[in-house]
Amino acid sequence: MIEIQNITKTYGKKANTFTALDNVSFTVPSGASVAIVGKSGSGKSTLMHIMSGLDKPSSGSIVVDNQDISQLKSKALDRFRAEKIGFIFQAFFVQANETCMQNVSLPLEIARVARGSRKKRIAEALNQVELSEKAATKARNLSGGQKQRLAIARAIVNKPSIIFADEPTGNLDSATGEKVEKLLFEFNKQLGSTLVVVTHDADLAKKCDMQIHIKDGSITRIETAKKIVAKGGAK
Amino acid sequence: MRMLDIVTRAGRSLKNAKARTLLTSLAIAVGAFTLTITLAAGNGIREYTDRLIANNFDPAESIVGRDKEVENTGAPDTSPKEYDSSVASVSFGGGGGSVQVKQLTDKDVKELKQLSFVEAVRPNYEIAARYITRPGQKKYTLSLQAYNPGQKPETQAGNVPESDVAAGEVLLPNEYVKLLNFASAKDAVGKIVRITIERPFTEETLREFVAQSLVSPAPTTQPKQETKTINLKVAAVTKKGAAALSASGLPLLLNADDAKSMYDYTTKGTNQYGKYLYASVRIKGGENDATATAAKKKLKKLDYYVMTSQELQQTIGQFVDILQILVGVFGVITVIASVFGIINTMYISVLERTREIGLMKALGMRGRSVAWLFRLEAAWIGMIGGVLGALGAFVLGVSLNPWITKTLSLGKGNDLLIFDLAQIVGLIVILTVVAIVAGWLPARKAAKLDPIEALRTE
Numbered sequence: 001m002i003e004i005q006n007i008t009k010t011y012g013k014k015a016n017t018f019t020a021l022d023n024v025s026f027t028v029p030s031g032a033s034v035a036i037v038g039k040s041g042s043g044k045s046t047l048m049h050i051m052s053g054l055d056k057p058s059s060g061s062i063v064v065d066n067q068d069i070s071q072l073k074s075k076a077l078d079r080f081r082a083e084k085i086g087f088i089f090q091a092f093f094v095q096a097n098e099t100c101m102q103n104v105s106l107p108l109e110i111a112r113v114a115r116g117s118r119k120k121r122i123a124e125a126l127n128q129v130e131l132s133e134k135a136a137t138k139a140r141n142l143s144g145g146q147k148q149r150l151a152i153a154r155a156i157v158n159k160p161s162i163i164f165a166d167e168p169t170g171n172l173d174s175a176t177g178e179k180v181e182k183l184l185f186e187f188n189k190q191l192g193s194t195l196v197v198v199t200h201d202a203d204l205a206k207k208c209d210m211q212i213h214i215k216d217g218s219i220t221r222i223e224t225a226k227k228i229v230a231k232g233g234a235k
Numbered sequence: 236m237r238m239l240d241i242v243t244r245a246g247r248s249l250k251n252a253k254a255r256t257l258l259t260s261l262a263i264a265v266g267a268f269t270l271t272i273t274l275a276a277g278n279g280i281r282e283y284t285d286r287l288i289a290n291n292f293d294p295a296e297s298i299v300g301r302d303k304e305v306e307n308t309g310a311p312d313t314s315p316k317e318y319d320s321s322v323a324s325v326s327f328g329g330g331g332g333s334v335q336v337k338q339l340t341d342k343d344v345k346e347l348k349q350l351s352f353v354e355a356v357r358p359n360y361e362i363a364a365r366y367i368t369r370p371g372q373k374k375y376t377l378s379l380q381a382y383n384p385g386q387k388p389e390t391q392a393g394n395v396p397e398s399d400v401a402a403g404e405v406l407l408p409n410e411y412v413k414l415l416n417f418a419s420a421k422d423a424v425g426k427i428v429r430i431t432i433e434r435p436f437t438e439e440t441l442r443e444f445v446a447q448s449l450v451s452p453a454p455t456t457q458p459k460q461e462t463k464t465i466n467l468k469v470a471a472v473t474k475k476g477a478a479a480l481s482a483s484g485l486p487l488l489l490n491a492d493d494a495k496s497m498y499d500y501t502t503k504g505t506n507q508y509g510k511y512l513y514a515s516v517r518i519k520g521g522e523n524d525a526t527a528t529a530a531k532k533k534l535k536k537l538d539y540y541v542m543t544s545q546e547l548q549q550t551i552g553q554f555v556d557i558l559q560i561l562v563g564v565f566g567v568i569t570v571i572a573s574v575f576g577i578i579n580t581m582y583i584s585v586l587e588r589t590r591e592i593g594l595m596k597a598l599g600m601r602g603r604s605v606a607w608l609f610r611l612e613a614a615w616i617g618m619i620g621g622v623l624g625a626l627g628a629f630v631l632g633v634s635l636n637p638w639i640t641k642t643l644s645l646g647k648g649n650d651l652l653i654f655d656l657a658q659i660v661g662l663i664v665i666l667t668v669v670a671i672v673a674g675w676l677p678a679r680k681a682a683k684l685d686p687i688e689a690l691r692t693e
Contacts, residue, residue, distance in 0.1 A: 049687055054597055075601065082599025089690065093594045097251040109240040110600045 002028040002051060002162065002194065007060035009046055009217075020046040021057070022217040028210065030065075030161070033188045033195040035205035038214040045166065047214065048198045052085050052164045053077050065161065082111045086155030086193070088184075090167035092147040096140035100131055100150050103139055107158045125157040129183060145176030149183065156187055162194045163187070169204060181207065236604040245611035252584070259580040260620035262573035263666055267624025269566035270662055271654070275632055277559040278653035283645065284551050288544075293385025295354070295521030297531065297543045299347065300513035302337040305540040308550045321510055338510040346537070347516055352530050354519045357381060357491065358511040360498040365431040365462065367487070372415050377430065378486040381494035382406065383515065388485055392420035393471030399491055405430075405467040406488035409474045420472040427466050430487070432501050434461040463500060467493075516541075570666065573620070574673040581613050581677035585684075592681050593689025602682035609678035610671045617670020621663035629654050 009021040020043045028034050038044040049055035051062060053069050061068045069080055086107075094103050104122045113121070126132050129149040134142065139150060148168065155163050165184060169177035181204060188195040197208060205211050211223040249256045301321065304311055311334040316322070321338045339358065347356045360381050366374035382400045391409050400406060407428065409420055417423040436444075467489075475485050489497070502508040516534075520526040527543040534541045585592070592605055632652035639651045 054687055078596075078599045078601055080599070081597065085599075087594075087597055093590060093690065095591060098247070102247070106595065107598050109236050109244075110595065110598050110604075112237055115239075 001030050001063075001065065002196075003061075003063040004028075004051065005061045005063070007047070007050060007057045007062065009043075009050060009055070010058045020217050021050070024060075024214075024217075024219055026212060026219065026222060028194060028196070030194055031188070031192045032210055033185060033208040034197065034210045034212060035208040036196065036198045036212050036214060037200060037202070037205045039200060042214050043217040044198050044214050046217075048164055048166060048196065051196060052087070052162070053081050082107065083158065084161045086158065086160035086163040088148070088151050088155050088163065088165040088168045090170040092144075092151050092171070094139040094142075094147050094150050094154070097138065099136050099138055100126060100142075100153075101135045103150055104154050104157050107154060111158055113158070121157055125153040128156065128187070129153040143176075144172055145179060148172060148176075148180050152180070152183055152187070156191065156193075159191065160193055162196060165195065165197045167199055167201075168197065169199075169201065236600055238607070241604060241607050242611055245608050246615055248584070248588070248608075249612055249615050255580060255583075256616060256619070259573075259576050259616050260623060262576040263570065263617055263620025263670065264624035264627065266566050266570035266573055267621045267662065267666055268628045269569055269624075270563065271625045271628035271659060272632065272652065273559060273562045273566055274658050274662065275628065275652040275654045276562070277555065278655055278658075279649075279651040280555050280558070281552070282653060283649060283651070284555060286649070288548050288551065291386050292544050292547060293383070293515075293517065294544045295519075295527070296385055296515050296517045297521065297527060297534075297541050298513050298547070299339070299516045299534060299539050299541050300336075301339050301343065301539065303540050304334065304336055305513055306542050306546075320506060323507065323510065323512070325512065336512060338512055339514055340511075341509040343539075344511070344514060347514065347539075350533070352519050352526075352533065353516055354521075355517040356514050357383065357517075358495075358514040360494045360511070362432065362494065362497050363501050364497075365433050367411065367415075367428055367430050369415050369426070369428050374431075375411065375414050377411075379430070379494070379497065380486040380488055381491045382488040385515075388473035388475070388488070391472045391474045393424040393469070395471050395473070400470055400489060400493075402490045402493055403466075403468060404470040404490065406471050406473050407469045408485040408487065409472050410485075412472060423469050423472050426469050428469060429464050429466055431462055431464045432497055434463070434500060434503060435505050436460070465493075465497070518543075570669060574669060577613050577616055577670055577673040578677060580616070581609055581674045582680070584612065585609060585677050585681045588681075589684065589689045592684050593686040596684065596686040597690060605684075606678040606682035609681050610674045613670045613674025613678070614667050617667040617673075618663060620670075621666035625659045625663060629659070 004024060004026050007021050007024045008019065011018045011020060024047065036044045036047055046055065050057050050070075053062075053072070057070055061070045063069075064080075064084070067080075069077065072080060095106075101122055104125050105118055108118045108121060123132070123135070126135055129152050131146065131149055131153060134146065134150075139147060142150060148171075155165075163184070168184060169180055172180060184195060184197070185207065187193065195208075197204060199205055209225050211221075212219060213221040213223070298305055313334050316335060316337075319337070321340055322335050323338050324333045325336050344356055344358050347353055360379075362379040364377050364379045367377040368374045382396070384396075384398050387395055388406065391412075395406065405428065407423060411428075412420050412423050415423075415428065417426065473485055473488070499508065502510075518527055518530040521530060521544070524543075524545050527545060531541040531543055595605060596602070632654060636650045636652055640646070640649055643651065645651060
């Protein structure tokens, strides 16, 4: 469960203060899929950064699995991200010079997973995104869709409890985009990890259990699919 | 992240930028090359001088004199000093300079011989001989010296004596074999050579000559120059060893008493008579540094000036050190220049990989690990450069050694460049550390990168 309580984020000082997020609060049940929807500059990326522990709020708290991550020191926060969070970006950010295997290995290395058990987990993750045959291929030789699937493999390899996807289909054509979306929702259901998608794509947002609409740093509307209310209520 | 993973990743990213890595390494390699050669040359020269000293100096022997120049290893002191009859003028250098030196007298030699810690005293006889010849042959110039057992020459024929040449015998340098028309060096051994020395004009003969020339403007009788011819048996034919210190030719070597009587003959009536620039004094147990120093202290109390064999070695060693430092400085300068190359390369690497660093930090990699990733990348560059430079120096040195030995006539089996594996490994380690230090600032920049800024796509 992610509980966002009265998050405010301001930049600059005194007269030049800019408020990116203004007293935002909501709760995401574990295992749900959430879309943060808004135009560019609305504050949705800032919200994602704060939820994932990349950035710190000016005030308010983020409680993830009963732990207030806004209070964590940088070392603990790095560890939190390494162990609990998976990231998927619009621009993929896969290492072109490295093979698929080496790309997927990175989160395991950062989380200090022993060498012996890495190989199996990498193979498993690559298999799940159907890139097993490309394991030894350099990432630069992959197509856009394959790159994003590789990024997904990298995000799920360490079995995170939350996956953040920042415009995951933004750089893909609709057919490949759909395939990537399908994969993301599959893992959300299969692995039970919470999926947080930042997007301005209404179609993608509709497929999520929960839609948080954000404008000028404030939540304008939260839409919840019926099933999640039932699910959330049951918990 | 574990160190092993960081090392692997650092190596991998270097492999992806091969040209850049290699070029930056080459700068370090030039420094490593120079330093390896310098170290090797230092080893070689030191070994060579050690051999020189072992072949030319008796470690138990000290040089003892009455003038402080004995202890002076720098430029001679030419300022005026108080006169007494033992002062002689000694020329030095090529510029016609001379220094006034207080000499040892026979009395001093006697005193030295009586000291309890002194084993033997060998005054330095500078014998002005006229010529050497043998019946039916031409006359040739020569230089004569008393035999020094600590300075054994190599023999071509016959036997070099252990302690001193027998009275009436001589060690003949091999150059004279052909000049004096011996069939071979072997043939010369046991044969007689003739050495002619002359007595200087005495005050008396000179006065007579001057008185005569006052009476008649064209004197009929030349002042008589007294000469003496000595027959000496060739005990052995010597040749100059590869480790001989003297740049000039080998002198004929004589028995000490023979040398003294010749010296006395050639100096009689002059103020050089019974005076010596210095004497070589063998100290009992003087191979030991402490014993030699203690003996020196005692001699200094008796107003002698002393340079022990150890001090002489140090003086030569110092000269080698200075030479090595001079060359080493060039190597160090090259390394310093290459440090800037590494800094530059690492900054470019950090800039190029802003995204990658951002991603790694977003995924929870510690800033410290990121910094080490770049420091180790720099370390790889330093190590590759060090290995390349040292290897290049080694290959070049080993292949050039025979030629250098021949050109400088160091003697067979003497190498100028002696490579020491431990030194080379040490050098590579130092260069690696230097590279890590060079990578420090760029690595810090990488570590401090804000992942949000780094991953912003615009």
